[in-house]
Amino acid sequence: MKRALAASPLRDSAADTGPRTVAEAVHERLRADLMAGRYGPGEALRLEPLMARYGCGISPLREALNRLAAERLVRAVGQRGFQAAPVSLAEMWDVVRLRQKLEGEALAAAMSAGDARWESEILAAFHRLAKAPPPERDRADPDSWERSHRDFHAALIAACPSAWLLHFVGILYGHTERYRRIRFERTLPKKLVRDVEAEHRELMDAVLARDKRRAVRLLSEHLEKTGSFIAREFAAAAAGEPAPRRRARAGAAA
Amino acid sequence: MKRALAASPLRDSAADTGPRTVAEAVHERLRADLMAGRYGPGEALRLEPLMARYGCGISPLREALNRLAAERLVRAVGQRGFQAAPVSLAEMWDVVRLRQKLEGEALAAAMSAGDARWESEILAAFHRLAKAPPPERDRADPDSWERSHRDFHAALIAACPSAWLLHFVGILYGHTERYRRIRFERTLPKKLVRDVEAEHRELMDAVLARDKRRAVRLLSEHLEKTGSFIAREFAAAAAGEPAPRRRARAGAAA
DNA sequence: GGTCAATGAAATTTCCAAAATCTTGTCTTA
């Protein structure tokens, strides 16, 4: 069962036909790995290991890395290669705060423009998210829940008519996901997952009831809780492991 | 006299040292040419001519194009190469509307956080803009006024603490500039330029007086006028030249 | 003992040419 995708607004690659070049395929896989936190903050992304891992030559790899640099998921340092984006508490809050504003705008716009089709897609996405295996029981497909989660948030704002707003929200979503997953997969307690599901249901109800004020507020609170969660994990990590990974000093600091 | 740059928030490349690789240099030049409207909407960007024009091999050129594709100034079509971004009236208003929101947010934040240094940079940027040769009298350096213009808008929001907000505003600025310059350089009447200068002065006065409400409103109106100007030029171009450039049909249509 | 320069290794960046893909024009056929 392919997941139903109608040009998901949170992933604006060529989704209808699949990647048609090696560079596009590597770009997608690399971005997924970045978002899954498989590369630590500031970790050097050396070309030869990546060529081996993704089974491609140097040209498509560099093209993918350059696109990711423009998306700010990797940093390109000049004559010194690429590294996974650094992290900081301040930047995390910057991303979350901006996402509250922009995704709130997008949600309100979608609720003004959405039709019955849009509503049904939200219901379907919520159902798939509820049925998806929780992220801690990830055996075959570790990213299954994450995909459903992204699809749900994408469905909520899919009716927003501003392509640019959706583009920016998508970029911010990717960075939020990375912050959330970058070091804390093991720590995710079941209790929290259940709370998240309740938040999603409440949010969906407000959206389908066309209660804009309430929906935007619930979305903002949802994101605020995510930010607080990440901040707590940051503090815990800073206390437990002073220097977790290579060049990660700036990560736990500011 | 080098133009004073303190990591201008509207151009987030490695500005302090200048481009350190060929790819970065080509990326900058190509972006400048795109923003100057030197490539028409949908125009095919073939590799060999570009290699000749920018005097480089194929690898750095493709890397630059891939970055620009992530910035949405060019489209990458799969196995069919790159083309300059298409344009449409609807997308132009999308860009302008979003820029009103985001640049307004950034301006308000800057006015909360700005110090004396920030104020003096605004004054200096305004002075340089006032002294810059108007865009129609562009003999040696056709982009001189445009650079000063960008620097002025950048100076206004430079004190905004949100790096992500500044990043997005910079991207939207680039697209606005392209829409403004893409076909209408010859049409720019002096009267309009003088009006723009008056708007800039009024805006600066409100900003330096820390009148947030007024400053944000003036900025929004300033952008609104730019949008209306572009829309008029669009309509005129659609009436006068039905198919101005290659594959530009979609441009004047929606 | 500490600072600085030189040397060599490692990594990135760039050029280049082969391979794969798309486009265009022509010819055939219904």
Next chain:
DNA sequence: TAAGACAAGATTTTGGAAATTTCATTGACC
């Protein structure tokens, strides 16, 4: 006449190797 197949040309994409830069280590000198 229109539709389709086929081949030639043009263009993009990709992998590998050369050139350039950075980084670490060693040694010399003050």
